[in-house]
Amino acid sequence: METKKYVKGGEFMVKDLDASEIFIPEEFDEEQKMIAETCRDFLDTEVMPNLDRIDIQEEGFVRGLLDKAGELGLLGISIPEELEGFGQSFVTSMLASEVMGSAYSFAVTYSCHTGIGSMPILYFGNDEQKQKYLPKLASGEWAGAYCLTEPGAGSDANSGKTRATLSEDGKHYILNGQKMWITNTGFADVFTVFAKIDNDRVLSAFIIERDFPGLKFNPEEKKMGIKGSSTRQIFFEDCKVPVENLLWGRGKGFRIALDILHMGRIKLGGNVIGAAKMAIDQSVNYANERKQFGQLISSFGAIKYKLAEQVIRTFTNESAVYRASRNVDEYIEMHADTLSKEEAIVKAFEEYAIEAAILKVYGSEALDYVVDEGVQIHGGMGYSSEMPIERGYRDSRINRIFEGTNEINRLVTIDTLNKRGAKKDYDLYLQGESIINGLESLNGCSCCEEGYYENKKAAVKNFKKVGLMLMKAVSEKFGRQMMSEQEILDNISNIIMKVYVAESALLRVQKKEGMGQDVALYKDILDVFIYDTAAYVRKEAKDAINSFTEGEQQKLFASGISHFTCVKPVNVKDARRRIADKLIEENKYCF
Numbered sequence: 001m002e003t004k005k006y007v008k009g010g011e012f013m014v015k016d017l018d019a020s021e022i023f024i025p026e027e028f029d030e031e032q033k034m035i036a037e038t039c040r041d042f043l044d045t046e047v048m049p050n051l052d053r054i055d056i057q058e059e060g061f062v063r064g065l066l067d068k069a070g071e072l073g074l075l076g077i078s079i080p081e082e083l084e085g086f087g088q089s090f091v092t093s094m095l096a097s098e099v100m101g102s103a104y105s106f107a108v109t110y111s112c113h114t115g116i117g118s119m120p121i122l123y124f125g126n127d128e129q130k131q132k133y134l135p136k137l138a139s140g141e142w143a144g145a146y147c148l149t150e151p152g153a154g155s156d157a158n159s160g161k162t163r164a165t166l167s168e169d170g171k172h173y174i175l176n177g178q179k180m181w182i183t184n185t186g187f188a189d190v191f192t193v194f195a196k197i198d199n200d201r202v203l204s205a206f207i208i209e210r211d212f213p214g215l216k217f218n219p220e221e222k223k224m225g226i227k228g229s230s231t232r233q234i235f236f237e238d239c240k241v242p243v244e245n246l247l248w249g250r251g252k253g254f255r256i257a258l259d260i261l262h263m264g265r266i267k268l269g270g271n272v273i274g275a276a277k278m279a280i281d282q283s284v285n286y287a288n289e290r291k292q293f294g295q296l297i298s299s300f301g302a303i304k305y306k307l308a309e310q311v312i313r314t315f316t317n318e319s320a321v322y323r324a325s326r327n328v329d330e331y332i333e334m335h336a337d338t339l340s341k342e343e344a345i346v347k348a349f350e351e352y353a354i355e356a357a358i359l360k361v362y363g364s365e366a367l368d369y370v371v372d373e374g375v376q377i378h379g380g381m382g383y384s385s386e387m388p389i390e391r392g393y394r395d396s397r398i399n400r401i402f403e404g405t406n407e408i409n410r411l412v413t414i415d416t417l418n419k420r421g422a423k424k425d426y427d428l429y430l431q432g433e434s435i436i437n438g439l440e441s442l443n444g445c446s447c448c449e450e451g452y453y454e455n456k457k458a459a460v461k462n463f464k465k466v467g468l469m470l471m472k473a474v475s476e477k478f479g480r481q482m483m484s485e486q487e488i489l490d491n492i493s494n495i496i497m498k499v500y501v502a503e504s505a506l507l508r509v510q511k512k513e514g515m516g517q518d519v520a521l522y523k524d525i526l527d528v529f530i531y532d533t534a535a536y537v538r539k540e541a542k543d544a545i546n547s548f549t550e551g552e553q554q555k556l557f558a559s560g561i562s563h564f565t566c567v568k569p570v571n572v573k574d575a576r577r578r579i580a581d582k583l584i585e586e587n588k589y590c591f
Helices: 030-055 061-071 090-100 105-114 119-124 127-139 253-287 301-334 341-351 353-383 388-400 406-422 428-437 452-484 486-514 520-548 551-564 572-586
Strands: 144-147 163-166 172-183 190-197 204-209 215-217 231-242
Touching: 030 061, 030 090, 030 105, 030 388, 061 105, 061 127, 090 105, 090 253, 090 301, 105 144, 105 172, 105 253, 119 127, 119 190, 119 204, 119 253, 119 341, 127 190, 144 172, 172 190, 172 204, 190 231, 190 253, 204 231, 204 253, 253 301, 253 341, 253 353, 253 388, 253 572, 301 341, 301 353, 301 486, 301 520, 301 572, 341 353, 353 388, 353 406, 353 486, 406 428, 406 452, 406 486, 428 452, 452 486, 452 520, 452 551, 486 520, 520 551, 520 572
Parallel strands: 144 190, 163 190
Antiparallel strands: 163 172, 172 231, 190 204, 215 231
């Protein structure tokens, strides 16, 4: 019998995949498309006509929207059927996250409830906790929230000061402390709260209900964006929590927090796809209406550049998101005989921590580009609150802070990959050493592979070599002090991220062609992205070597970087114009 295999997290740096081995959005089945359409219908009828009511936080309105979403089954997509949910795959939940991601502030409300508000109980709760809380969270009868951040504990979550002590009768934990930036606080019924028991070094987690004694709430925070998302501080003043509401076990809260962060990062990568596609629609709609100098601004080359680049960054992000999402499902399926589904899901998030961090950073920065250029395409009107792009611009900014800042996630990417290389999960450093040893013998051009996909794959493989070479060199140079060299690590992390996204887009286009689809425009997307990535990798790599090498070693590494980032010339102007012309013709995102 053939042994089941799966692609390991981070393994893309040392392993080349075939297009048949990844999932692409063009493969959604009818049920998945139906769920996505239900999400769109809900947004069109309940959310989009009421954005102002949401933004002013009209009393009870957003809570009512959650109720309606629950009636449609949209809150229980990931919750098992035996707990009143739909029990759908991770890919399906990601598709729902994508569509709901276009809902401005309500996207945050929804994502919090269905993700960090419900999933800790599903993944880590015991049977009694699941039975008590999850059916009500799935139906919308109860709303969920997640309390980790404190005034002195943001990225360093384990430094939180909230404390729990056991009552004299042993029936309750007594919590004292404070949490801030807590989404859904204004109406949440159930909170997953992190605190340290007595003098423990690590966190524990508790399920706390709103009517437990000892909870107090500050007024709503005033925010730059996501104004309709309820955000308050919570104070625990001798809050009595039944001992049976300890989640998973004493001292296991930090593990819960990390795993939920991995999930949240992947989900955020999906959320921003929906927001980006909507912003692109708004941009091209306006460009097709606005006239200057006697012609539509959509006819101007400078505007076409912006429109095309919006498409390129959104398409490439989408390609990476669904590749990683399917990897999560494959991991779950391949461990079904040895782990419960919940245990398999948690381990899958741990396995793909690198990809999760990549998707969070790349997706949030792609959306920031899309909405920023969307405002620019609108000109002065883009700065007016009359236009929806203004709301999208403000709402986008939080994504680079949510789920661990992008700075933290860049370090997570390189640190996790480094640790797996050190453990020899795959031959990361052996390959890096081999590349360095071969630098002196490099000659000729590295971009002369015949055949379209062969040439693109050779380019991506060479980008990987740059990253592997640098990881090995930096590890040897700095040893245990490596993580202190954050500027250099950012350079390498940026390369790794671009590698993953470029390969994902490449395999998607190749698979589309194998399915008999016309991919001429998608090859334009790929041509521009690979060409731009080569220049990006070259710059980041040379910045890195200039920071820790000198003399002959620096010259040798620079020569290798130039060799590995050599790609065939691309007429990027014409390629972008063809992409933009299709967008302009359809007057909506159509890729």
